Amino acid sequence: MATRKDIAEKAGVSVSVVSRALNNSGYVDAHKREIILEAARELGYRQNPIAVSLATKRTGQILFFCKDLKNAFNVELYEGMIETARKNNYMVVLSGEIDFSRIRTLMVDGVIFPNEVHTQEYLNNEGKNFLFPVVTASYGGGYSFARAVPRINCDLYKGMMEELRYLQNRGHRKIAFACPYLPKSAFGLDARISGWLDFFGTAGKELDRYYICVSRYALPDDPRALRFNEEQLLEDGRKVFLAEDFFSKGRFAAQLFCERKCDATAVVCFNDEMAQGFCRQLRENGLEVPEDVSVAGFDDTYANRYAVRRPTTLALNPKLQGQKCVEVLLDVINGRRVKNTTEIPFRLVEGETVKDLRKQ
Amino acid sequence: MATRKDIAEKAGVSVSVVSRALNNSGYVDAHKREIILEAARELGYRQNPIAVSLATKRTGQILFFCKDLKNAFNVELYEGMIETARKNNYMVVLSGEIDFSRIRTLMVDGVIFPNEVHTQEYLNNEGKNFLFPVVTASYGGGYSFARAVPRINCDLYKGMMEELRYLQNRGHRKIAFACPYLPKSAFGLDARISGWLDFFGTAGKELDRYYICVSRYALPDDPRALRFNEEQLLEDGRKVFLAEDFFSKGRFAAQLFCERKCDATAVVCFNDEMAQGFCRQLRENGLEVPEDVSVAGFDDTYANRYAVRRPTTLALNPKLQGQKCVEVLLDVINGRRVKNTTEIPFRLVEGETVKDLRKQ
């Protein structure tokens, strides 16, 4: 492997001139420049990125702290990231390593967290006394951070409100919510959950009836609630979370919906994969969508292409969100001022899974 | 950021001793060792991975040269990779940058290519006069490499044979093949294609009837054939391939199948996403699977959970394949001898999409 020293010798100049010529920085004689470039070509020179990094204290890499690429939303976030990253000569590396202490030993200039939960956890551990450029995708949830972290935010509180209003406008009064998580959690609160609760001002019994929760904590005695999280057992005995199967969660939710004879006319699902699973199971149980039950979701990712009916859903914009994550993170890395929150718009997409009850 | 020098000063020793203590290498006084570790802890020391890399000429990173994470198969390959990578303290970074010349300027010790086509292209360009640890996932295809590259191979020639034999055993005689590519290509030949051709000894007219090709090159006058490849236009005018929508290709293939009134009783699809799209479109055209037409695919990835009927398919093992890719690549990196080809087994999975014609 040729180094700049080799080029310098071949071209009869010093390494500094070579560096300047190769980097297009500072003065360098036009003629010598040619000679240097030619020498570099002949030697098949490629710069050593490690050496550059050590000297400049920049790696040109950022980390997307993501575990679950089976989740289409994460894939689209990631695609947005690499797009802006490459415009800035950056690479996005992926890792869902749960061990935060290793973040500092990775060759990255900053980290993007995929949601508020991970960010919170990070800040409460390794991130507590270690300043490192960090941004987070967020969804308007009620999570408090130990330290200010720029949010690239898509407000699903408002999103849920809009979706519920849409359903209401079409005559739906009893609207269930199929959710993978408990309505109260130690970590904080998902904005969709608060949105749904606030919209109805629900409490007590009503909640039991329309909040279809498939969390294993909500159903400690139901063995079916255990099989949605793919995990891996490490050599050291630790368990690593791998992926969350929302499709199956949706199926299970629909099963519960039927078993409990829920009288909701519409069901809002946590995301589209859940909605798709929900629809599938309904159909297997003899109910048609939207003829018998209306279903709506969130996200609008490419996974919807598998849906039998075009889904009605709240379309987020993960690609844009991913782009913004990188943009803001690079600002942080480069010491520029950044906003606390960058809002990402959403919009409701009308599909074929919601029935208009007024047109009867 | 504390360095080993800081620790050395605090502990009253030299940096070499600190290094030995921290790396568990070489001699170091047991007592001093404690003092050093304690000092490191107090200073919140984390080693600088860049400096380590520069000195050891190892980055601890390998590149998975993958563009398309919307393809479930790639995601499962990748998951296998990170699993063995982390056991060896390696990271897998992802990039689908088409510009091979940049590979050498990435901070990686080696590269994994996802298929023979990319490998071939790489070897004909940047890889020609540049030795770099490289392995490739492969599928038994007729691709010739300019240089020997270890293959982690799943032999889809045999796989196709097995699947066709399976269909034949169930009474199918006319078996179509839905394929995204031309039966002849400048790059080489996909093993599934050769397998299908060889099985029937097909030529000329028969091929036209049963080889359902949705390539834009096969259908230059059909505008529908143009919309399956997601591309991105870069600032510099280059086009970058992003993703291939096999599901839509499958739908289109089924559409052609119907339009051409193909009399095949069974259709083998290039992969499961195509098969899923094929089934969907058949149904929309009023044909039931497997009552009217039998359908089989390849891969058996998690995307099959979206399928309405459990698919009959040839299950590969992308996770194992990904694991082996990393294993072999690390062998190459570490100068160990490796096999030219590592075979990955497959097996036929009976689902509900193939009808047994003998049971009539």
Added chain:
DNA sequence: TTGAAAGCGCTAACAT
């Protein structure tokens, strides 16, 4: 068992 010292390949300030 320890420590000094010479790199690894490149950058960037500074003197020329």
Added chain:
DNA sequence: ATGTTAGCGCTTTCAA
């Protein structure tokens, strides 16, 4: 416009 020099943080050899 060019070259010298001192790092960047760590590894590793070798002499003590």
